[in-house]
Structures are given as C-alpha cells and as structure tokens.
Amino acid sequence: MHIAEKPGKGTVFSIDYTDWHQSLKMLLEKSGLADRLQDRQRILIKPNLVEAMKPPITTPVALVGSLVDLLRQMAPHCAIMIGEGCGSAQYDTWHVFKQLGYAALAADRKIELLDLNEESCVVRENNKFPRLPKIYLPAVLFDSFLLSVPVLKAHSLAEVTLTMKNMMGAAPPTHYQQGGHWKKASFHDGIHAAIFDLNRYRTPDFTILDATVGMAEAHLWGPVCRPARNKLAAGFDPVAIDAWGATLLGRDWRKIGHIRLADGVLGSGEFTEVRC
Numbered sequence: 001m002h003i004a005e006k007p008g009k010g011t012v013f014s015i016d017y018t019d020w021h022q023s024l025k026m027l028l029e030k031s032g033l034a035d036r037l038q039d040r041q042r043i044l045i046k047p048n049l050v051e052a053m054k055p056p057i058t059t060p061v062a063l064v065g066s067l068v069d070l071l072r073q074m075a076p077h078c079a080i081m082i083g084e085g086c087g088s089a090q091y092d093t094w095h096v097f098k099q100l101g102y103a104a105l106a107a108d109r110k111i112e113l114l115d116l117n118e119e120s121c122v123v124r125e126n127n128k129f130p131r132l133p134k135i136y137l138p139a140v141l142f143d144s145f146l147l148s149v150p151v152l153k154a155h156s157l158a159e160v161t162l163t164m165k166n167m168m169g170a171a172p173p174t175h176y177q178q179g180g181h182w183k184k185a186s187f188h189d190g191i192h193a194a195i196f197d198l199n200r201y202r203t204p205d206f207t208i209l210d211a212t213v214g215m216a217e218a219h220l221w222g223p224v225c226r227p228a229r230n231k232l233a234a235g236f237d238p239v240a241i242d243a244w245g246a247t248l249l250g251r252d253w254r255k256i257g258h259i260r261l262a263d264g265v266l267g268s269g270e271f272t273e274v275r276c
Contacts, residue, residue, distance in 0.1 A: 010268035056213035061101035085116035131193035148204035192257025239267030
C-alpha cells in the first residue's frame with residue numbers, strides 16, 4: 001500500500017480565480033508544494049478526462065498548461081508527464097487527448113502523454129480491503145509524485161466526483177470493464193467502498209481542484225453551478241479536498257460514503273480553509 005505523507009492534514013488552500021497562471025502561482029506558493037518536490041524525480045499530472053467533452057465536464061487544458069509551466073519553475077529537476085485513462089468504450093484516451101487539446105499541449109511543452117488504460121500494471125493485494133482485496137494499477141503511479149487535477153462535479157452514483165474518485169481513471173479496463181458499457185464499469189457495484197479501497201492502494205499526493213464553474217447535478221450532463229463557484233483549491237489531504245468540494249456543492253460530506261469511509265484513514269474530512 002502506498003499512501004503519501006500529508007503535511008498540513010485537513011488543510012485546504014483556496015483562492016478566488018482571476019486567471020490560471022496568477023491564481024495557480026499564488027495557490028502553489030501558499031501550499032508549499034515546492035518543498036515536497038525537492039526529492040522527487042517524476043511528476044504525473046492526472047486530470048479528469050472521462051470523455052471527449054469540454055470543460056467544466058473535463059479538466060481545462062489551459063489549467064494544466066499553466067500548471068506545467070509553474071512546476072518547471074519550482075521543480076526544474078523533475079520530469080513531468082500527463083496521464084489519464086478515459087471511460088468511454090467508444091474510443092481510446094488518445095482521441096480525448098487530441099480533442100481536448102492535450103496532444104497539442106504535450107507537443108508544445110515537450111512532455112509525455114500516457115494512456116493509463118494501456119500502461120503496464122502491477123498487482124497489489126490486501127485482504128483487509130473487502131471491496132478490492134486485489135487490484136491492478138499502472139506501475140507509473142507508484143514511482144511518481146501523483147498530482148490530481150479534478151473538476152468540481154456532482155455524480156449520479158457517487159454523489160460527487162472530486163480527487164478520490166478521479167483515481168478511477170487509472171484503473172485498467174482489461175480488469176475493470178467486465179463487459180460493461182463503460183471502461184471502469186465494475187466500480188459501479190459498491191462504488192463508495194470501491195473508491196475508498198482504490199485510494200487505500202494509491203491516493204493523490206497533491207490535488208488542485210478546479211472549482212471555477214462546477215457541475216451541479218451530474219458529471220456528464222445537467223446544469224452547471226449558478227453562480228459559478230469561481231475558485232481553485234489545493235492540498236495534500238485528499239479527504240479534506242473532497243470534503244471541501246462537497247461542501248461547495250451544497251452537500252454534507254459525512255453523508256457521502258467514500259468520503260466518510262476515508263475520514264481518519266486517508267486524511268481528515270474536517271478541514272481548515274486557508275484563503276490566499
């Protein structure tokens with residue numbers, strides 16, 4: 001099991017959005033991310049690109065572009081990659097990368113793109129994890145600093161999809177599609193326990209949550225938040241980030257199964273918000 005050390009447990013750093021570069025710069029400086037990257041060699045940025053659909057359903061490419069630029073300034077010794085495994089059974093992640101501008105970004109910044117659906121996997125086992133006593137996950141997750149960049153969204157099954165649920169994009173469809181119409185279909189059975197167990201094997205080291213707009217009712221359809229939430233948030237504690245995001249969507253995190261299960265195990269649902 002690989003669980004990152006989380007300084008400032010329960011702390012969520014937030015800022016009112018003005019533009020990607022300046023807002024991110026202030027947020028990353030306040031969080032102290034640079035100190036956490038000193039002894040790292042590789043950074044894997046994991047956006048939410050579940051389908052080839054435009055933001056706010058997916059992570060904006062401009063946000064990730066600004067993030068790459070800032071990471072290169074604060075950690076020039078680190079190799080930076082972008083990795084995702086889309087959920088659509090109709091096309092592969094390379095199609096999503098092209099449609100949403102990530103292929104162009106990677107070419108411009110000369111960074112590597114990874115389809116996590118196709119990456120070589122390792123097996124992890126823990127018989128104390130009832131929903132997922134065995135899991136297959138891309139090896140790259142375990143030798144990189146994992147930086148999750150989800151968007152603020154409600155979800156029809158999981159209540160919310162924030163940083164912990166964003167990890168489902170890393171699950172390989174060869175093991176988790178299981179005949180379903182979605183490449184991660186097996187996670188739908190007992191979804192809250194599945195998200196919790198998945199994150200017990202590997203949870204993000206750091207999260208930047210795009211809460212500039214927000215999806216109010218579901219993750220692929222329905223109304224956006226009105227008014228737009230106009231915020232970015234960051235932190236080392238995935239439970240605190242998810243609790244903060246759920247609260248921003250007007251939901252009680254204590255009633256959301258995977259956040260409640262993770263509270264006190266992977267981090268703290270009780271958070272302190274530090275505004276930049």
